Amino acid sequence: MIAKGLDVNIDCQTAQELIPAFLLGVLEADEQTALRDHLRSCATCRAEADSLHAATDLLGLAAPDVGEPASRVKQRMLAAVHETAEPRATVHLSSRPRRAITWRWAAVFASAAVALLLIVGLGSAIMTLQNQMNQQQARLDRLTRIQVALQQFMLNNNIQTVPVTMADAGSSASAALYVSEDKVAMSVTGLPPLEDNSVYQCWWSDPQTGEMAPGSTFKVDENGAGVWVWPIPPGGEYRHMTITQESQPDHPQPAGPVILTVDL
Amino acid sequence: MQSTISPAQRFAALHLIIDRRSVVERERCAVVCVRILDVNYSELDDFALISLVARHDETALSALYDRYSRLVFSLALRIVGERTLAEEIAADAFVNVWRAASSFAEERGRVVAWLMGITRHRAIDELRRLNVRPEGSAVDLDEAVSAAQSDSIDDLVGVRRQRELVRAALVALPPPQREALQLAYFGGLTQQEIADKTGQPLGTIKTRMRLGLQKLRDELRRLDADFG
DSSP: OOOTTSOOOOOHHHHHHHHHHHHTTOOOHHHHHHHHHHHHHOHHHHHHHHHHHHHHHHGGGGSOOOOOOOHHHHHHHHHHHHHHSOOOOOOOOOOOOOOOGGGHHHHHHHHHHHHHHHHHHHHHHHHHHHHHHHHHHHHHHHHHHHHHHHHHHHTSSOOEEEOEEEOGGGTTOEEEEEEOSSEEEEEEESOOOOOTTOEEEEEEEOTTTOOEEEEEEEOOOTTSOEEEEEEOOTTSOOOEEEEEEESSTTOSSOOSOEEEEEEO | OOOSSOHHHHHHHHHHHTOSSOHHHHHHHHHHHHHTSOOOGGGSOHHHHHHHHHTTOHHHHHHHHHHHHHHHHHHHHHHHOOHHHHHHHHHHHHHHHHHHGGGOOGGGOOHHHHHHHHHHHHHHHHHHHHTOOOSOOSOOOHHHHHHHHHSOGGGOOHHHHHHHHHHHHHHTSOHHHHHHHHHHHHHOOOHHHHHHHHTOOHHHHHHHHHHHHHHHHHHHHHHHHHHO
């Protein structure tokens, strides 16, 4: 044991001896402090502790199986969980005794002033809340549309993953793409968010004509991420998809830098 | 409309499509699975369940309980040795999961290891509070030996497989090293207390614990690689 009350620096050999007890949670407090200090500054001992951690965590699995606990345990647990739920906000109303008649008008004016302030404040708060609710609702609607589209997409028989090739302009991003018979689902992270009229645009290459047919345009969220489900255009054997960054959404042919390409 | 792929496959696909990096997306993915895709809670993986528990979804907690209560109860009983107390600890462990689910970090390890840690700490605290040291802290590994010999590798799936791996790894340790680890883990004994109990020098106990844990780590890695 390390002498208590001393600022002790321990060497690696001592640290290695203490690590097992530390991981098992049976180290004395003063030894814990000394070991923690050492681990902060020693990468070798820290690596040793990390590698032993998983083995320590799993030791509990060696306990002999004694079967299921009684059903009352689950009931007790769920009851306790209900108790820990946050109580609903309650409004406490209190009544005050009426003051003397000489204060009546002052009270009337004060009440009117308070009421006015409340009306103005409440009105402002309601408008702010309404605005936030509208934004949340729009976000929720958008997510719901994506979720429903994904659900329908995944009911297809043949969903295949397709390798995506990131171009230089999309080197900061990563993408995953899945294809069914008539749709593709794509998930992207790390794309720069775009401002104003700029959009990312999908293009479909027709191998017969060599032409690029414009597909959907999209923007990413503030984290550079997004998920989309797009139909594959009918009437062509489209085997190649390209995503570009365009300064506006109505270019007939790709004009901006290529972000990624996909061979379906 | 009839589904042509299983809920688990749909969930896996959702994981791949929606859920690439962010925890928020993973939570959303779990919510989508149970609310829109109508995936049964029992088909969700541990992390998805924890994500839902963090959103105070009691059904998810209930599913997690159904999956791991046996394991948690077994560990608690092994440590405190008294059934009623072990039941109380098991219930408390899941209440703690309810409270702390939002702070669960995947990088800290798997859910089962986290749950074991919560249970053990609670049980050891109880032992210390009661100032009780259960007798005979070594786990009976006879059952483990027979199980390891009789079960085929194909049967060793999920938690059961992990359980057998750990037991097999413990069996492979020299008995003095195994004893030192078990006295610390299941008995909550310090190295000095183990030295006093076994009549061995403190330095010997430190060495046994270190070598034992290193061998346990190596053996788990080897068994895991062998069993794929």
